[in-house]
Amino acid sequence: MRLEKCWFCSSTVYPGHGIQFVRNDAKVFRFCRSKCHKNFKMKRNPRKVKWTKAYRHLRGKDMTQDATFEFERKRNRPERYDRNVTEQTLKAIPLITKIRHERQKTHINKRQQAGKSMSRKKDAKELDQDLQMLPKKDIAHYEPKTKVLVSQLKTEENLMEE
Numbered sequence: 001m002r003l004e005k006c007w008f009c010s011s012t013v014y015p016g017h018g019i020q021f022v023r024n025d026a027k028v029f030r031f032c033r034s035k036c037h038k039n040f041k042m043k044r045n046p047r048k049v050k051w052t053k054a055y056r057h058l059r060g061k062d063m064t065q066d067a068t069f070e071f072e073r074k075r076n077r078p079e080r081y082d083r084n085v086t087e088q089t090l091k092a093i094p095l096i097t098k099i100r101h102e103r104q105k106t107h108i109n110k111r112q113q114a115g116k117s118m119s120r121k122k123d124a125k126e127l128d129q130d131l132q133m134l135p136k137k138d139i140a141h142y143e144p145k146t147k148v149l150v151s152q153l154k155t156e157e158n159l160m161e162e
């Protein structure tokens with residue numbers, strides 16, 4: 001059983017699913033669903049369509065380089081069946097998937113960090129400028145937040161880079 005990749009969106013095409021197009025120069029294009037096939041017929045470039053893997057890879061939105069991707073490889077020569085190897089592979093698959101998910105999580109967290117710290121800076125600034133937003137009893141002993149927060153964010157960023 002061979003799992004193919006969709007030419008347009010790069011998702012997995014399972015046996016019995018999707019459609020295959022063979023161009024008259026014998027190049028094979030596989031599509032996971034009619035959505036991808038239609039986009040191909042419209043001559044769209046997958047790199048310019050936002051929901052494809054190619055677009056996300058190109059803009060650094062997904063994790064692209066990782067050791068867990070090395071396991072998945074296309075072989076044109078059939079492997080000789082070995083019970084032990086098959087057993088170990090089946091055991092390893094969930095573990096590898098778990099590791100990959102963890103790494104993807106940290107990748108996304110890292111990407112979001114810049115936006116998060118920016119919005120926190122903006123909030124602190126707004127609070128410093130608009131003290132009336134606070135309840136009256138808190139205004140008397142209020143300390144400006146911006147300076148404290150900026151230095152705090154800087155140390156956080158340094159920690160992330162290490």
Ligand SMILES: [Zn+2]
Pocket residue numbers: 006007008009010011031032033036
């Ligand atoms: Zn597709």
